[in-house]
Amino acid sequence: MAANNVPILILAGFRELHDLDSFFRGKNLQKGRLLFEAGHVYEVRELLDSQGSEVTARCIPQTKINAPARCVKLSIDGRRRIFAGSCDCRAGIAGKCKHAAAVALHTRGTLTLLSPKKKKAHRILTCCKSLSERAKSIVTEVPYNGYQVQYGLLKEPSARKAFEKKHDVNVAQFGLVVCPGEPWLACSPDGIFRDEDGSAVLLEIKCPFSRRQQSLTKRPLLKYLCGEDILDLRRSHSYFTQIQICLHVLGLQRCYFYVHTEVDSLTIHVKRNDEFLSSAVPKLRNFYFELFLRALHECTDM
Structure with missing residues (x-):
């Protein structure tokens, strides 16, 4: 609840809605x-206040994708029910x-309100064309999550519980950090836990739809995995970049x-790579202040 009746705008995460079957008919x-x-x-x-909240969203019509x-708009009471x-x-x-x-199912089925942007840093760092055009594309892109992305989001809570049981740890969840x-840089960790030594460790979860009922060692491997007897995370993949940026933002040294x-299931230990970060962070900083903000200004003036 908001303190002193001051409304809170939630953009990074929220609690699920209940009893949808009793509100929606047929x-x-x-x-x-x-x-x-x-x-x-x-x-x-x-928008959350002391009495409840109001959820707003946009929904693309099913049969008229260009419409x-x-x-x-949904009004929610204090028990997280639509009235x-x-x-x-x-x-x-x-x-x-x-x-x-x-919209109600979206709030019920995901942990974040915004379309995942975890590959954005990697797209910037590996861009072979005009960075100015890349900045414009990021500003104007329309969030659109397909079934594979939604599957990963829906399975993440059960995967987190399975990880806790497998490694005998308690995982804390966070929103946008x-x-x-460097307030221009942020991340959304899937979780943080403490290892046997008491050190905080980042958790990054992936639930691949393409292997949902298959072994992870089946060949060919998932495109972000490599190795023979012992599998590892491919350093050239966007997930490696994502993890390194998260470790930098959170000030941590390791990720599971x-x-x-x-x-x-498969657990890969990924260490912080300061050599990678010493090159990546300045490039991202320059992109943000020199190109992205300019593209954002031009877009808002249109």
Whole structure:
């Protein structure tokens, strides 16, 4: 709850909604699930106060991908139940349409409100073309999460529990963490835990849809894995960049990269690489201040 009745705008994470079956009638919840699983929900945000909260979002129509997105609003009580809503579609006066259902399922099924941007740093560092064009593309890109991304988000909580059981640790969860002294840089860790020595360790979870019912050692390997008898994380992959940036932001030295499927799991220890960071962070800093902010200014002036 917000202190002193000051509303809080939540953009990085939120608690799930309850009793959706009692609010949405007929087939709207089923149709909304199709929209949600197809990644049609974006720009989700929640305004929280002492009485409850209001969730707003946009939803792309299912059969008209080029049509304007629907604007959805859901009113949530203190028990995380929907008591009112609205959508600007013809069936959305009471907020019980399929678009509203998709938004509700999005808040119920994911830990973050924003489209994952974890590959952004890697795209900048490995860009072979114009960095100015890369900055413009990042500013103007439309969040769109396909079923593979949604699968990973939905499976992350169960994977985290499996990791805790396998390694006998308790994992703490966080939202968006801003880098101290460098507020332009941030990360969203999947978790942090303490090892046997009491040192804090980063946890990064991956739940690959393509191997959901297969062994992780099956050849060919997942594109981010390498090695023969002992598998390792490929240093040229975006996941390595992602982990190194997270370690830098959090001030940590090690990460457990945990790959989880329904039939197998794999833990890879990744150490902080200061040589990589000494080159990557200045490049990202220059990109942000010299190119990204300029592209953002030009976009807002259009």
